[in-house]
Amino acid sequence: MASVAGSCLVLGDNVDTDVIIPARYLVSIDREELAGHALEPLGPQVQARLRQSPIVVGGSNFGCGSAREQATTCLLGAGVKAVVAKSFSRVFYRNSINTGLLAVTSPEAAGAARDGSLVEVDSASGVVTVDGAAFSFIPYPPELAKIVEAGGLIPYVAAQLREEASA
Amino acid sequence: MSQTFAQKALARASGVSGIKPGQIVDAFPDVYMSHTASWRCIKTLESLGTEQLYDRDRIAMVMDHISPANTAKTAADQRLCREFAQRMEIKNFFDVDSGIAHVVLMEGGLIKPGQLIIGTDSHSTIYGALGAFGTGVGYSEITAAWVTGKLWMRVPESLRLKIDGSFLPGTYAKDLMLYLIGKLGADGATYQSVEFHGDLVRSLSISERMTLTNLAMEMGCKNAFVPPDNKTRDYLAAAGLGEGDYEELQPDADAVYERTVELDLSTLSPQIAVPHTVENVVPISEVTGTKVDQVFIGSCANAKLDDLLIAADILKGHKVAPGVRLIVTPASRMIMAQAGHEGALTTLLEAGAMVTNPGCGACAGNGGAMADGEVTLSTANRNFRGRMGSYNASIYLSSPATAAASAVAGVITDPRELAR
Numbered sequence: 001m002a003s004v005a006g007s008c009l010v011l012g013d014n015v016d017t018d019v020i021i022p023a024r025y026l027v028s029i030d031r032e033e034l035a036g037h038a039l040e041p042l043g044p045q046v047q048a049r050l051r052q053s054p055i056v057v058g059g060s061n062f063g064c065g066s067a068r069e070q071a072t073t074c075l076l077g078a079g080v081k082a083v084v085a086k087s088f089s090r091v092f093y094r095n096s097i098n099t100g101l102l103a104v105t106s107p108e109a110a111g112a113a114r115d116g117s118l119v120e121v122d123s124a125s126g127v128v129t130v131d132g133a134a135f136s137f138i139p140y141p142p143e144l145a146k147i148v149e150a151g152g153l154i155p156y157v158a159a160q161l162r163e164e165a166s167a
Numbered sequence: 168m169s170q171t172f173a174q175k176a177l178a179r180a181s182g183v184s185g186i187k188p189g190q191i192v193d194a195f196p197d198v199y200m201s202h203t204a205s206w207r208c209i210k211t212l213e214s215l216g217t218e219q220l221y222d223r224d225r226i227a228m229v230m231d232h233i234s235p236a237n238t239a240k241t242a243a244d245q246r247l248c249r250e251f252a253q254r255m256e257i258k259n260f261f262d263v264d265s266g267i268a269h270v271v272l273m274e275g276g277l278i279k280p281g282q283l284i285i286g287t288d289s290h291s292t293i294y295g296a297l298g299a300f301g302t303g304v305g306y307s308e309i310t311a312a313w314v315t316g317k318l319w320m321r322v323p324e325s326l327r328l329k330i331d332g333s334f335l336p337g338t339y340a341k342d343l344m345l346y347l348i349g350k351l352g353a354d355g356a357t358y359q360s361v362e363f364h365g366d367l368v369r370s371l372s373i374s375e376r377m378t379l380t381n382l383a384m385e386m387g388c389k390n391a392f393v394p395p396d397n398k399t400r401d402y403l404a405a406a407g408l409g410e411g412d413y414e415e416l417q418p419d420a421d422a423v424y425e426r427t428v429e430l431d432l433s434t435l436s437p438q439i440a441v442p443h444t445v446e447n448v449v450p451i452s453e454v455t456g457t458k459v460d461q462v463f464i465g466s467c468a469n470a471k472l473d474d475l476l477i478a479a480d481i482l483k484g485h486k487v488a489p490g491v492r493l494i495v496t497p498a499s500r501m502i503m504a505q506a507g508h509e510g511a512l513t514t515l516l517e518a519g520a521m522v523t524n525p526g527c528g529a530c531a532g533n534g535g536a537m538a539d540g541e542v543t544l545s546t547a548n549r550n551f552r553g554r555m556g557s558y559n560a561s562i563y564l565s566s567p568a569t570a571a572a573s574a575v576a577g578v579i580t581d582p583r584e585l586a587r
């Protein structure tokens with residue numbers, strides 16, 4: 001989890017949760033199944049590029065709208081490891097941490113990225129690189145980093161429960 | 168001292184005093200609300216391999232987004248919730264006949280001032296209308312809270328809104344909020360706790376305050392808050408709660424805010440959010456005459472009793488324009504019954520409205536889908552692309568008064584024009 005890299009798909013400002021995963025598909029929580037409908041309103045070409053892009057780059061207010069957790073899990077199902085954006089909506093940011101998707105706030109990196117740019121995120125040191133240009137960001141505080149590192153809140157709580165049971 | 172509402176509420180819920188914005192605390196919510204997403208929480212609980220719940224009485228489940236079930240899959244999901252609630256002795260289970268979770272819980276006396284409420288719905292900010300700290304989370308967090316009783320919370324910075332003046336005829340709390348969202352932007356209050364102060368806010372009913380705290384979410388806030396007063400106490404009394412049943416929290420007079428915005432809205436005209444973002448707001452004069460195929464009066468933003476009465480008052484003696492579909496979905500069963508007693512349902516039906524069972528209805532994409540190129544004028548809180556059927560359809564947002572007037576005219580119409 002400390003470092004992820006790959007080519008990126010660039011989206012704009014205010015990418016909302018109805019665009020990321022339309023409500024009609026919320027009857028599923030299967031990441032793979034959801035991935036088939038991720039970004040569906042943007043058309044099949046964008047969807048195909050999503051599948052080739054471990055990193056999604058957004059503008060400001062990425063993930064605004066609903067509290068639906070599937071907005072992050074559909075991206076994880078499509079193979080996305082990190083979203084780099086100018087800013088995030090609160091609930092999307094929270095859901096990212098709780099489902100193990102890296103969410104990086106960096107207006108500079110988001111502004112520098114072009115479709116297909118090579119983006120590298122080092123979450124521990126707080127550095128994101130776009131086509132070789134490095135930008136710093138504020139890493140997760142330790143309380144939240146351990147949730148992301150566990151792969152999300154549920155695996156994190158499961159590990160805690162196992163610890164308590166064996167103590 | 169010098170504490171905002173958010174600092175006080177999260178200090179109460181975490182047991183940590185003197186907390187500051189930016190600090191992360193473990194908070195223990197008073198209510199964990201889950202709506203149609205409840206089955207996802209139950210499935211997630213199965214994956215955790217435990218049925219040891221922290222406090223079952225803090226769980227509230229409301230089957231609102233898809234009511235009644237529309238497929239065998241959703242019926243099975245709802246049966247799972249029903250059976251789980253029975254087996255785990257969860258007393259606060261509200262089935263598909265109840266209405267929208269937020270409204271059902273507030274009118275049922277389950278939301279108290281000062282409490283921390285988490286819900287699987289972004290519009291959980293609405294609970295601030297009663298002076299509670301409400302915030303939306305994902306279903307995994309609700310599941311985790313069922314077991315551990317807590318969740319991590321970053322103490323938010325606060326935005327103080329001071330809103331004075333009074334509404335002109337034809338202008339309502341919805342117009343105020345659309346104007347505000349247009350002015351501050353869809354991320355104008357991201358991560359922040361929004362406090363509503365001022366004479367105009369104080370003059371509003373609890374139902375109108377719900378419209379404020381509900382739509383504050385569309386500026387990206389973490390929670391929203393209206394200071395409790397006698398109106399709050401009266402509402403709570405009607406919901407079966409005496410003043411000894413709760414403890415109000417008020418921000419200190421010298422609390423520190425990240426930003427203060429002062430507005431006088433005495434000259435505000437009806438406002439419209441145009442496709443496809445809620446911050447895309449214009450005065451109604453800029454879109455008057457836009458043809459509508461469908462009008463939806465519903466959602467947790469604007470389908471409460473006062474909203475239905477206002478719409479009925481405008482529709483009385485009129486007919487919905489030929490070719491226009493008017494869908495009215497009361498927010499709760501209680502509100503629907505009250506609207507029936509007041510004669511509003513009959514008026515709406517006689518004018519040509521379709522009145523549906525209470526719930527989220529078309530706002531959550533359950534009925535009321537549009538074909539390519541169609542236009543809906545809606546009293547809900549979102550106009551995102553694809554939210555109501557086709558990705559090539561358009562949603563405009565307005566107050567119930569504007570929606571009712573536009574249903575009669577068949578085009579977006581200033582309610583003051585129709586009244587004349």
